[in-house]
Amino acid sequence: MPDASAKEAQVRDIARRWLASGEVRYVIGYAAGRGNVARAAFVRRAGDADRLIWNPTCVNNLTLFLREEMLRKLAKGEKPDPRPIGIVVKPCDSKTVVELVKEHIVDPARVRVIGLTCEGVCDPKKLVGTEVGPHAVTADTIADKCTVCRLHNPLMADEVVGDEVPETVEDDYSDVAEIEAMSPEERWAYWERQLSRCVRCYGCREVCPLCYCAECVFDREKPYRWNERTVQLPENLWYHAVRAMHLAGRCIDCGECERVCPMDIPIRKLNRYLEKKAKERYGVEAGRSAEDAPTFGSCDVDDPEEFIW
């Protein structure tokens, strides 16, 4: 595996260069955090580029902040700044950029991408109780999403950091086989147990780069409410089912929803199952190419419709 610190130095160099020339407004990257997760850093001056880090704690997907900026309303008196925003991405995160470009949320001219090659990062939950420091990615510490990841080289990168990594793993969706093998009753029991724990903090929604509705249906009060505020199984189930459906064929499996869940609900299982279904039924693969039609914005007369009666 290429040396993480060499890649870190390269990330800093690129950010420093971009900021010094003024070609980007700021760079969104990783900085050292407390504990086992890197922090998002918003670097505005070339002199601060050394705050940026790259190591296996850089598990988070920073494209959320890119999307937030793209959809932000200008403050009173604020003049629009046409310069692009720099962002550090892993290959999985770069799929989000593709998806956001595809859905016309991000204008490719307004983003400059530092793309890192990657062979996996650590799951912070698997590092709890271990000594904090630069962790190694091992079979015990690797994030679940990385074990089924096929993409090790970033897409749409303006600058690539790291040597090309051969794409190795063929995705067989074996991680959802367990759910698929369950009878409807077993599935109900499984999800009942998992979703009963949900406290509806909406962390999964807030962290999702692709959950960007101006007003989420679950916050909607007028003309009527679609879901009660009460935190009980029916509402929890409805919330998670609707969110999963709205991500079918769009979710790129960055795994942020599952990472942030304070109740350890296996949200990725829902998303991965729908990813598989979208691929099987409609040939849709999220984050493959910005040239693809957006999943929810296209249809085909040959689309299977067996669930519409």
Next chain:
Amino acid sequence: MANTIRKDRIAQLVSRLTDYDVYGPVEEDGVFLYRRVTGPPPPGFTNSRVPPKSIFFPQTETMMEFEKDGTGHRFVGAREPERAARKILLLGGRPCDVRAATFLDRLFTWDYIDPYYVDKRERATVISFTCTGPMPNEQCFCPSMDGSPSGTEGADMLWTDLGDSYYVEALTPKGEAILSAGGDAFGKAGKKDAGAAKEVKAAADERITRRFDREGVAAALECLFDDPYWDTVSEPCLGCGICTLLCPTCHCFDINDVVRKGEGRRERTWDTCQAAYYSLHASGHNPRPGKKHRQRNRLYHKFLYIDRNLGIVGCVGCGRCIANCPVNIDIIEVAEGTKTCAEARREGAGADAKGAA
């Protein structure tokens, strides 16, 4: 005069407590939660993800039930749901969470007596467990908030793990009642047990490494309300409700009528000041429109407003908000940072004044 209880006698104790609904920590899919239990807490239980405030103040609670009258236009027959009368036993609270209950006691009886909370709290007996095993851990800072890993504030009993048994101290008449109900499930503690318990408590104190110097935070907050500091600290914030929903002292709730066909329920549910809709007015105006306003509110509420209103600080040092924050926002860093920031502003103002002169 202290007692002991052998770990293998706890199930027997619980079986004798027929007047009580017993709650304790259980491990569910790797997450510790408080549930109804019949036996001892699992070995090595850490702080639960959702604090045990949920026993006295459930996340969703029915306040009233009603139904539609014959015309179909009016709701009638409003009534309180039947209240349970049985006693409640919390078997295995961590001292920080139990201390937080004394905070909620003050809060829910301050200007209005909250009958739902007070009713359950009065029926409850609380057994705190001295932090041992994996606790206290690197996220704990209760001593900085005037607490202790063997603190007794709010507890009716304190149990300290001695290996095969617990050292049992009854602290209140409610605690004594558990002793008498348990009968010979408890044994008498000897000098050796007392000495061992003291050592366990001292070891717990020593394991806490995080410190929070909160002296001066309230004063700093007084002069930082409109400061750009809040832009910086809230920049990575997602606006999710994890820090507040998992906080043992956070207590905001929202009241809603849930109406289905001919009947309805008035429910109250935990709310979070980190959500945009929390402060949204009916007019459409939102006095806390951005995440910086909401992050700021969390800090001001915990370290200034509550202090002004009740003379207490809204944090017991459990560390949940730090450990579970998706973006690594650390309340200690943010609170301590206000002091440095306020100082820098004062110096800046001093320099400006000099320059003007």
